[in-house]
Amino acid sequence: MNDIQGQPDLFLEGLTLFNSPDPNNLQSYYDRSPRNAIKFWMEHGLIPQLTPPSPTTIPDEHLTLYSIAFFLHSTPGLKRTSKGIYLTDPSDEIKQVRQYFMSLINLESKDVFEALCELAEHHLMFPGEASKIDKLLEAFAERYLECNPAAMNQFKSEDCLVNVLFAILFLNQELYGSKTKRPTKRTRTEFILTYRDLGIGGSKDANSAYFGELYDKVKGRRIIIWEEERERIDDEQETTWCRLF
Numbered sequence: 001m002n003d004i005q006g007q008p009d010l011f012l013e014g015l016t017l018f019n020s021p022d023p024n025n026l027q028s029y030y031d032r033s034p035r036n037a038i039k040f041w042m043e044h045g046l047i048p049q050l051t052p053p054s055p056t057t058i059p060d061e062h063l064t065l066y067s068i069a070f071f072l073h074s075t076p077g078l079k080r081t082s083k084g085i086y087l088t089d090p091s092d093e094i095k096q097v098r099q100y101f102m103s104l105i106n107l108e109s110k111d112v113f114e115a116l117c118e119l120a121e122h123h124l125m126f127p128g129e130a131s132k133i134d135k136l137l138e139a140f141a142e143r144y145l146e147c148n149p150a151a152m153n154q155f156k157s158e159d160c161l162v163n164v165l166f167a168i169l170f171l172n173q174e175l176y177g178s179k180t181k182r183p184t185k186r187t188r189t190e191f192i193l194t195y196r197d198l199g200i201g202g203s204k205d206a207n208s209a210y211f212g213e214l215y216d217k218v219k220g221r222r223i224i225i226w227e228e229e230r231e232r233i234d235d236e237q238e239t240t241w242c243r244l245f
Contacts, residue, residue, distance in 0.1 A: 004046055004075070014040045018086075019079045034086035035094075038068060047071045058100075065093060069100035073123070083124040088132035098135065102143040112151075112161070113217045115144055116168055126169070126225050137165045153201060160199050167195050168214060172223045191215045 004011045018037030041047050050067045052058060058066055072083055087098045105123060107115045119140055120126065126133050141161040145151055155161040174186045192215070196207040
């Protein structure tokens with residue numbers, strides 16, 4: 001079976017398709033897209049069909065989808081932004097890939113904020129559209145509760161957890177985003193008052209304490225959500241070093 005090491009030129013050709021979509025050029029965007037890159041690699045045998053380790057079992061007709069998810073999860077050099085683009089495709093097949101991709105991330109014994117940081121900083125970056133972010137957060141919430149079943153005592157449902165995850169992302173954007181529409185940054189008290197009635201299990205005081213802790217965590221650790229943020233920060237750091245030397 002062909003593999004990446006055996007055909008590095010073909011892998012790099014696909015990598016260009018995967019990592020460099022151009023949304024400003026419609027024709028180019030459809031030629032150079034993560035989905036076309038996956039198709040290219042599949043056609044050239046660079047994504048081997050895998051069987052998940054025991055005790056995980058999946059239907060035979062899903063082995064290819066699982067293999068794509070494993071490839072996305074384990075292959076170095078794939079831009080996290082492009083992973084986010086691919087995994088939020090609306091098709092049923094990609095929805096299944098998205099679920100298998102999340103199943104490969106170990107979230108055991110992590111609190112919600114730490115788990116979200118793990119996803120955004122090591123596995124993928126979020127597209128800018130709320131509907132696409134929602135797709136990722138739904139799959140992520142399902143995986144989080146699978147890894148931490150005791151969390152159901154607090155979050156009651158996947159939808160409740162998705163709402164908490166959105167609250168974290170919104171706060172992160174308000175505190176750190178350059179394009180936020182708020183004239184002032186949201187305060188700790190404002191955040192608590194906005195979300196303490198979100199529906200998580202607990203008294204009003206307990207929920208206030210929980211969202212207060214969440215606020216402190218977000219304020220203490222920025223989540224780099226979009227690739228352009230990462231690139232801008234890198235550029236700023238490079239400029240700083242150039243000035244120093």
